[in-house]
Amino acid sequence: MCGIVGYTGDEQAAPILLDGLEKLEYRGYDSAGIAVFDGEKIHMAKAAGRLKVLSELTHDGKELPGFIGIGHTRWATHGAPSDTNAHPHCNKDQSIVVVHNGIIENYLKLRKKLESKGYEFRSETDTEVLAHLLDYYYTGDPVSTIIKVMHRVEGSYALGILFEKHPGEMYAVRKDSPLIVGKAQNGNLIASDVPAVLKYTREVCFIENEEIVKLTGNEMHFYNVDEEEITKEFQTIAWDVSAAEKGGYEHFMLKEMYEQPKAVSDTLSPRIKGNRIVIEELGMSDEEIRSIRKIYIIACGSAFHSGMTNKYVFEGLARIPVEVDLASEFRYRDPIFEPDTLVIIVSQSGETADSLAALREAKAHGVPVLGIVNVVGSSIAREADHVMYTWAGPEIAVATTKAYSTQLIAQYLLALKFAQVRGTVTDEELEEMIQDLKELPDQIEMLLNNKEKIQHFANRYIAARDVFFIGRGIDYAISMEGSLKLKEISYIHSEAYAAGELKHGTISLIEDGTLVAAVLTQESLYKKMISNIEEVRTRGAFVLAVTNVGNHEVEKTADYVIYIPKTNRYFTNSLAIIPLQLFGYYVAIGKGCDVDKPRNLAKSVTVE
Numbered sequence: 001m002c003g004i005v006g007y008t009g010d011e012q013a014a015p016i017l018l019d020g021l022e023k024l025e026y027r028g029y030d031s032a033g034i035a036v037f038d039g040e041k042i043h044m045a046k047a048a049g050r051l052k053v054l055s056e057l058t059h060d061g062k063e064l065p066g067f068i069g070i071g072h073t074r075w076a077t078h079g080a081p082s083d084t085n086a087h088p089h090c091n092k093d094q095s096i097v098v099v100h101n102g103i104i105e106n107y108l109k110l111r112k113k114l115e116s117k118g119y120e121f122r123s124e125t126d127t128e129v130l131a132h133l134l135d136y137y138y139t140g141d142p143v144s145t146i147i148k149v150m151h152r153v154e155g156s157y158a159l160g161i162l163f164e165k166h167p168g169e170m171y172a173v174r175k176d177s178p179l180i181v182g183k184a185q186n187g188n189l190i191a192s193d194v195p196a197v198l199k200y201t202r203e204v205c206f207i208e209n210e211e212i213v214k215l216t217g218n219e220m221h222f223y224n225v226d227e228e229e230i231t232k233e234f235q236t237i238a239w240d241v242s243a244a245e246k247g248g249y250e251h252f253m254l255k256e257m258y259e260q261p262k263a264v265s266d267t268l269s270p271r272i273k274g275n276r277i278v279i280e281e282l283g284m285s286d287e288e289i290r291s292i293r294k295i296y297i298i299a300c301g302s303a304f305h306s307g308m309t310n311k312y313v314f315e316g317l318a319r320i321p322v323e324v325d326l327a328s329e330f331r332y333r334d335p336i337f338e339p340d341t342l343v344i345i346v347s348q349s350g351e352t353a354d355s356l357a358a359l360r361e362a363k364a365h366g367v368p369v370l371g372i373v374n375v376v377g378s379s380i381a382r383e384a385d386h387v388m389y390t391w392a393g394p395e396i397a398v399a400t401t402k403a404y405s406t407q408l409i410a411q412y413l414l415a416l417k418f419a420q421v422r423g424t425v426t427d428e429e430l431e432e433m434i435q436d437l438k439e440l441p442d443q444i445e446m447l448l449n450n451k452e453k454i455q456h457f458a459n460r461y462i463a464a465r466d467v468f469f470i471g472r473g474i475d476y477a478i479s480m481e482g483s484l485k486l487k488e489i490s491y492i493h494s495e496a497y498a499a500g501e502l503k504h505g506t507i508s509l510i511e512d513g514t515l516v517a518a519v520l521t522q523e524s525l526y527k528k529m530i531s532n533i534e535e536v537r538t539r540g541a542f543v544l545a546v547t548n549v550g551n552h553e554v555e556k557t558a559d560y561v562i563y564i565p566k567t568n569r570y571f572t573n574s575l576a577i578i579p580l581q582l583f584g585y586y587v588a589i590g591k592g593c594d595v596d597k598p599r600n601l602a603k604s605v606t607v608e
Contacts, residue, residue, distance in 0.1 A: 002029065002075055002087075002101040002299075003178065005196050006160040008068040008170045009187015009217040015060025017071035020189070020196035021051055025194060029073035031086035032057070034142055035097040036069035039111040042097050042164055044566040046086035063338060067217070068170055069191075070160040073097055074480075078107070078159060079124025089128040089290040091135035092120065095164035098134065100127040107333045130159065138163075141173050143223055146212055150175070150225060156353065162189055170215045172207065178351040179207045181220065183234060188215040193349075194375075195394055197533065202237045206377045235377060250591075252596045253489070255398035257497055257581055258433050260447055261441040262324070263402040264574070266391035267409045268437055275415040275431045276453065283386045284477035286598065289421045292342045295322045295433035296410075298330050298358045302404040302484060307346055308477035309573045310411035316570060321461070327354035337365040344370045346411075348395060348403040350378020359383055372410050374403050388414065395598045401581050404481065408574050412437065415570075436568040437494045440575070447578040451586075454579050456588035459546065459561055464492050464515055467526035467540075469580075470499040471519035474550035478573045482580030485520075489595045490588040499532040517580070520547040520554060521564065521572035544583075546576050 003024030007016045017034045032054045033046030045062050047053040049281050051073065058064055072087035079085040082537055088170070090097045104110070107126035110133065111412050115121070119132045130149065137148040143164050156176035163169065165401045171477040172179060172190045182197035182204045189197045194204060203280035207213060211230070212223040222232045249255035271279050295314060325335075327345075343362040347355045350373035359380060361370050368510040373386030381387045390406035416433060419425045425433070461467070467486060469479035476498045483496035499518070510516070516536045521531040526547075533543050534557050545558035548566055555561055564575040 003073040004099050004101050004160050004192045006070040006170050006190040008215055011186050013066055013069035014064040017062050019480050021071050023075050023195040030076050030081035031090055032073045034071040035088040035443045036064040036066040038066040042210050046083050048081045051315040070099045078126045085123045085125050088129045089602045091131050094136045097162045098131050099160045101158040105155035105529040138429050166218050175209050180204045187217050187565045194524055203234045205232045205234045205557045212367050220463045234438045258399055259402045260402045260405045261445040263392040263406050267406040267440040271413050277420055279417055285423045289418055295320055297324045300327045300352055302400045303346040305481040306407040313415045313570045317415045319424045329359045330358040337367045341367050343367050345380055345382050346372045347375045350375045350380040398598055398601050414538045418430055433568050451582050454582040455586045458583050462590035465513045467494040469496040469517045471497050472525045473522050475519040475521055485581055485584035489598050510536050510539040510541050517544045521576050530557050
């Protein structure tokens with residue numbers, strides 16, 4: 001969740017640290033800080049609030065001269081947001097300074113031990129324990145000191161560390177929290193994510209669990225927990241730097257919504273060869289695909305909603321039973337892994353802590369795992385047995401739009417691939433569905449270009465207190481994502497319900513003026529959904545309907561109708577979600593909310 005940046009080289013470190021932290025703002029934070037070594041002493045500056053407060057405090061970094069430093073943006077977990085609790089944290093004489101992403105689960109036990117040894121704590125954080133532990137175990141050799149601390153600490157962490165007695169050297173280590181190293185022309189960097197270093201280098205390597213790196217301005221050395229030096233491979237990031245910038249749009253979220261046609265096309269195009277689905281990176285033979293008897297789709301948040309949609313797609317097309325699980329709950333229900341089961345883990349970042357834990361649980365039981373991720377080289381991509389990438393490019397806004405859309409596409413393609421191999425669709429059906437997939441980018445663009453109608457409607461509901469989304473089948477899955485989009489960026493209470501459940505309690509919440517968004521894209525369920533619309537309207541609801549072109553019957557019952565183009569019934573989510581994304585965006589804008597950085601949320605949830 002938090003963001004880490006570090007630099008050592010020939011340039012002033014503080015401006016580079018501040019610039020890198022700015023590129024990580026999308027991860028969410030409530031305070032920020034930097035530490036810079038001037039050759040004699042390590043100096044720190046910390047501030048609660050937005051990064052601009054820290055920039056003003058340090059005069060854009062000019063107040064902290066030096067060629068090596070570390071920086072951090074913090075989301076509070078232990079201790080309220082404050083200058084004192086902000087990172088970096090240090091030992092008593094400020095000769096060891098650390099920044100930390102993650103959670104130290106046994107920090108209270110360690111804190112008591114250190115206090116019994118005379119150590120005094122200034123903050124309420126778990127991270128300060130690390131600074132004092134590094135001091136306690138310091139041997140004169142930073143690598144062996146770090147390894148001793150690793151053996152005592154339980155939890156997740158990515159650390160950037162400076163030792164005053166080792167000028168020009170920066171150390172980093174990770175366990176279950178992401179960390180990359182960048183090799184630049186005028187120095188070397190560490191960071192939590194690629195956007196922080198793109199301005200300076202495209203050559204990066206991903207640090208694996210329990211690996212340590214020592215960086216100077218022109219050297220890098222990597223070590224394992226046995227203190228053995230190891231070799232790492234670097235890769236070139238292909239993103240255009242401008243892909244991580246707003247490009248003239250008011251918000252990243254709006255820009256990323258408008259990037260959906262290209263992202264969907266980029267995810268589709270390499271996998272369609274004539275009238276066949278070819279997923280070259282999948283690494284699964286036709287025999288392996290035919291042997292699968294059950295699928296788990298495991299994810300969090302919007303990725304979970306994409307899995308809910310694709311339960312219907314997989315079962316309908318490939319005729320394989322599918323269970324969809326929240327990653328945070330999966331391990332704790334003692335899941336039953338039957339023979340010939342496949343686990344699919346879906347994650348934008350590839351670093352989601354609960355999803356990684358579910359992946360490891362499956363692998364511990366000998367079950368093959370397929371990762372569907374957006375970030376090349378991420379932990380899920382590296383640890384899964386098979387991987388399929390969504391080519392969404394960098395997504396900066398906390399509320400996902402284009403990454404969600406590409407997750408849908410990847411799973412459509414996967415389901416069609418399985419159906420193709422297993423012979424559960426005819427060649428004619430496959431050809432028709434491939435043609436429908438090819439038309440999706442243009443259809444999405446058409447919906448985006450008609451945004452004024454959504455904007456006009458959204459302006460009427462800026463003051464709404466409660467909004468309910470209803471649907472059946474795939475439409476229920478669409479409703480879940482539409483509801484999440486609205487609540488996470490506008491802070492309006494919003495819930496999604498399977499429409500058939502209304503009379504089992506939910507309808508008691510409907511009163512005069514309540515907005516109900518009804519999704520009707522499944523023709524076989526039109527009549528049942530129209531009955532549900534009539535039910536809520538008679539209780540005073542105002543109904544927004546999202547349905548297919550040609551379904552004019554709904555106009556007799558709904559108050560406001562948005563039409564989406566015709567497509568295959570399994571693919572309607574890719575179109576129906578667009579007006580719901582726009583609705584949430586324009587309601588939030590009308591309320592004056594920060595749509596790119598919603599309160600209390602982070603882009604990549606790297607702690608459980």
